[in-house]
Amino acid sequence: MTKLLKLIMRSATIGITIGYLVALSFSEIYQTHDFVPSASAYVTSFSSPLMATLTSTGLWAMIGIVFGLASLTFKRSSWSITRQTVVNFCLTYLGFTPLAILCGWFPLNVQWLLSFTGIFILMYAGIWLNYYLANYHEVKRLNRLLKK
Structure with a gap:
């Protein structure tokens, strides 16, 4: 496959x-x-x-x-x-x-679409920030190991 x-x-x-x-x-x-x-x-x-x-x-x-x-x-x-x-x-x-x-x-209307979009952006930003910080700390950890 x-x-x-x-x-x-x-x-x-x-x-x-x-x-x-x-x-x-x-x-x-x-x-x-x-x-x-x-x-x-x-x-x-x-x-x-x-x-x-x-x-x-x-x-x-x-x-x-x-x-x-x-x-x-x-x-x-x-x-x-x-x-x-x-x-x-x-x-x-x-x-x-x-x-x-x-x-x-949610229904297809402007109010709900704007609310959904706001929630989507907040959730996306939160998840992205979590992954970014995890990767940032992993890179710092690997760099410390390389310096040893």
Whole structure:
């Protein structure tokens, strides 16, 4: 199996797992009687809860694939970290946003899109900062070892 196909399969599996766990958490938080993959308006737009869950599973897989494929930008060693970050951000935002709307996570209107965008930027910046600091400290550690 090629590396790309393995990445796609692994990313889809991670997307499904995270999507399921988030949906399960919200089903518990809102104390629904049954498992629901998304908001009730989303679920009732399908012929059955099973169809809503099957569709959600496919969307969660696609979300995982978007993030998995976008991660390849950080493998481009000829690019600066700034370019890698900007391209990764654009790919994930442009790939994830329509899928989040299709998942029924927020309606398609300007107010919600602006709120979502703000939350996405904050979460992205937080995750990026965490990885940046981890790599920064790893480089410092390796440099100390090299000086010995």
